[in-house]
Amino acid sequence: MNVQNALNFSDKKVLITGASSGIGYGIAQEFVAAGATVHITGTRTKSDYENDFTAMTFHSLNAANGEDIEALAKTIQELDILINCVGTVLYKKQEFERAGFEKILNINLTGVMHLCTAFYPHLERGGGSIINLDSVVAIRPALNNPAYTASKAGLKQLTKGLAMKWGRKGIRVNAIAPGMVPTKLTANQAGAEQEAAFKQRNPIQRFGTPQDMAGGALFLASPLAAYVTGQHLVIDGGMTL
Ligand SMILES: NC(=O)c1ccc[n+]([C@@H]2O[C@H](COP(=O)([O-])OP(=O)(O)OC[C@H]3O[C@@H](n4cnc5c(N)ncnc54)[C@H](OP(=O)(O)O)[C@@H]3O)[C@@H](O)[C@H]2O)c1
Numbered sequence: 001m002n003v004q005n006a007l008n009f010s011d012k013k014v015l016i017t018g019a020s021s022g023i024g025y026g027i028a029q030e031f032v033a034a035g036a037t038v039h040i041t042g043t044r045t046k047s048d049y050e051n052d053f054t055a056m057t058f059h060s061l062n063a064a065n066g067e068d069i070e071a072l073a074k075t076i077q078e079l080d081i082l083i084n085c086v087g088t089v090l091y092k093k094q095e096f097e098r099a100g101f102e103k104i105l106n107i108n109l110t111g112v113m114h115l116c117t118a119f120y121p122h123l124e125r126g127g128g129s130i131i132n133l134d135s136v137v138a139i140r141p142a143l144n145n146p147a148y149t150a151s152k153a154g155l156k157q158l159t160k161g162l163a164m165k166w167g168r169k170g171i172r173v174n175a176i177a178p179g180m181v182p183t184k185l186t187a188n189q190a191g192a193e194q195e196a197a198f199k200q201r202n203p204i205q206r207f208g209t210p211q212d213m214a215g216g217a218l219f220l221a222s223p224l225a226a227y228v229t230g231q232h233l234v235i236d237g238g239m240t241l
Pocket of ligand 1: 022063133134177179
């Protein structure tokens with residue numbers, strides 16, 4: 001292996017789902033910097049967002065809609081790396097209602113499974129790699145979010161199951177579990193008071209950033225991780241210790 005060149009992705013095509021903002025967008029920026037051809041998705045249309053997508057190809061995708069996923073897999077004909085950052089949460093006890101519970105499972109777990117199977121033929125052709133964003137809630141549950149917790153615990157094990165099945169086809173499947181990264185998903189948990197408490201409690205005394213998560217994604221997608229599959233890489237600054 002050429003270590004110097006391991007993080008050069010100039011011959012790679014990458015799709016990052018759920019990358020219109022937050023962690024996915026940060027990961028997309030780092031893959032652009034590493035030379036990759038980058039596709040991203042958001043739920044709305046490109047002009048609805050303030051982020052600069054000029055170095056990427058933007059696609060609209062609702063992961064709850066199977067037809068959207070199938071159409072995306074037809075539009076993007078070649079792919080080496082699939083990174084699923086799609087994810088959402090409901091507050092105000094909505095996840096305790098059947099409709100809310102099903103909505104979250106449908107996007108965070110069923111939607112991600114469908115993305116993996118829809119892009120399996122593309123990845124099989126070139127011996128590709130999948131990275132799913134689960135969460136530290138797969139280890140320590142979130143108090144008010146049973147659906148989000150169950151979806152991420154499911155995604156952790158789904159990742160392992162797909163890694164087992166598809167390893168012999170040359171596809172590696174891994175997960176990244178972020179700790180606390182201020183994004184629109186966590187906007188109500190990342191205020192000044194919560195940040196002060198977080199700093200006091202945790203070994204690395206700051207919230208995580210999308211770039212911290214991108215470091216893990218670049219590693220897992222690279223030849224440096226050629227023998228790594230079915231793993232759940234916790235990137236949380238020591239939050240779960
Ligand atoms: N932030 C954290 O501390 C943290 C911790 C653990 C795990 N995670 C996981 O990291 C991933 C990224 O989250 P984030 O914090 O970066 O949040 P974010 O900024 O809200 O990004 C979520 C992304 O998912 C997209 N999305 C939401 N619902 C979707 C749907 N139905 N179909 C397709 N795409 C959908 C969003 O699109 P729109 O912009 O159009 O809404 C956005 O691109 C998620 O899977 C999340 O669970 C985050």
